[in-house]
Amino acid sequence: MGYHPVSIGIIGMGHVGPHAANSLILQGIADEILVCDENEDKLRAEVQDLNDSTVFAPHRAVITNCHTDYEKLAQCDVIINASGQVTLSAISRTGELFKSVDDARLFAGRIAAAGFTGYYVNVTNPCDVVAREIFRLSGLPSSHVMGTGTxxxxxxxxxxxxxxxxxxxxxxxxxxxxxxxxxxxxxxxxxxxxxxxxxxxxxxxxxxxxxxxxxxxxxxxxxxxxxxxxxxxxxxxxxxxxxxxxxxxxxxxxxxxxxxxxxxxxxxxxxxxxxxxxxxxxxxxxxxxxxxxxxxxxxxxxxxxxxxxxEKLAPFSVESSRTMPIVLPKHAEDDRRLD
Missing domain, CATH: 3.90.110.10 (Lactate dehydrogenase/glycoside hydrolase, family 4, C-terminal)
Known part of the structure; x- marks a missing residue:
């Protein structure tokens, strides 16, 4: 019948990522969900819990642990970016900005180099800046990248x-x-x-x-x-x-x-x-x-x-985002790294 399973990627499984996965499951939107996070223990736990929950879903869905192998998400139809650390917004006015952009710089080029042609939905704040950075590094048409925004x-x-x-x-x-x-x-x-x-x-x-x-x-x-x-x-x-x-x-x-x-x-x-x-x-x-x-x-x-x-972001080229290992430049105002 030529059926194409709907494959959704999620980067970041802290709080928003798991809820997005659960919503995709309960609404019967996704056939498979590929998830990545740097916290392996949290990631493994969420994958277990979500797979267990699919017994009660409208139809079968499979959740796959992709660790930090971001390239595996290149097969997805849509990738949700929910990475970041929201608590930084309470510590520093710019802390969340630099952390979120650095996260995007670690995966966007790698996924692009692996051949991703789908769509990004960015949740991570500051949403507008991170969406722009993902667009810049992904090489995708602008219509393929959007943020949840307002x-x-x-x-x-x-x-x-x-x-x-x-x-x-x-x-x-x-x-x-x-x-x-x-x-x-x-x-x-x-x-x-x-x-x-x-x-x-x-x-x-x-x-x-x-x-x-x-x-x-x-x-x-x-x-x-x-x-x-x-x-x-x-x-x-x-x-x-x-x-x-x-x-x-x-x-x-x-x-x-x-x-x-x-x-x-x-x-x-x-x-x-x-x-x-x-x-x-x-x-x-x-x-x-x-x-x-x-x-x-x-x-x-x-x-x-x-x-x-x-304009506060340190320059970072598309080529740098696709050259392993990725070396992130220091942002001039990044107080996360100051002694």
Missing amino acids: CLDSARLRTVIALKTQLAPESIQAYMVGEHGNSQIAAWSSVSIAGKLLNELSDNPRFAMDGAEAESLARKGGYIAYHGKQRTEYAIANAATRIVRAIVHDEKVVLAASVQLNGAYGQKGLFASVPCIIGKDGVEEVLEIDMNDVEKQGFADSCDVIRGNF
């Missing part, structure tokens, strides 16, 4: 509006855009319900709300989870899984994701979150939604924050 933040915005209006979240179109971080903004002037802009419905008490407050609640949702348990895991894992599902099932769904901008919204040469169509060809189209002047400036400022982060 996919989850947009869901949080819809949830805030849904709770206020007592509507189902899927009845609301609303997007957080820009950096996946503190500088993201709500594209409030484009929020709509049943084809009507929310601003046009404000005479009805049900739809009257404080846009600034809703934006703040959407932006801070992740910090509430982090404050209580020093991580976010379930929601972001499901956001990554949602993007994977859109690719392997060619859904052509509109989601906010971190994608390369090539002139859209007046921005070039960086990854930032905007609504886009995702299907079997990855990022199939970037959609430009209407924003007022304040929102446009906020989006531009957010993009400048992203640029400022990747």
Whole structure:
């Protein structure tokens, strides 16, 4: 019948990676999941637990321990990057940036050299900078690399509006855009319900709300989870899984994701979150939604924050990422390595 098993790779099995694997299993999306992590004990444990759980899944799935043999993931249709160390964000403003980029520099070139032609979904923060680095080192078309970006933040915005209006979240179109971080903004002037802009419905008490407050609640949702348990895991894992599902099932769904901008919204040469169509060809189209002047400036400022982060990175060539052993350069501001 020419059936092609759906093969998904996951790099990083700390917290988000295992939840993404479990979501892929329970939704029946993947036939096989290939996982990598530097912590062999944790990796072995997760592989055991996940394989045991497949007895209760919609169909058989096999989880394979690939250790740090990243080249084995070259056969995958989609690779989720969930590597990194989120606790560094509480210690140093730039610590997570350098750790996450260094992780990407250790695997992206190796997987590329092994012949990978599939798609990357990056979860690791800072999401926009890491997605850009994976794209740069992978040699893939820009449509093949995306980050979860504000996919989850947009869901949080819809949830805030849904709770206020007592509507189902899927009845609301609303997007957080820009950096996946503190500088993201709500594209409030484009929020709509049943084809009507929310601003046009404000005479009805049900739809009257404080846009600034809703934006703040959407932006801070992740910090509430982090404050209580020093991580976010379930929601972001499901956001990554949602993007994977859109690719392997060619859904052509509109989601906010971190994608390369090539002139859209007046921005070039960086990854930032905007609504886009995702299907079997990855990022199939970037959609430009209407924003007022304040929102446009906020989006531009957010993009400048992203640029400022990747400008902190030490130079690292594509050739260096494919030359074994990989020698990582020291970032000038990397306080993880200072005595």
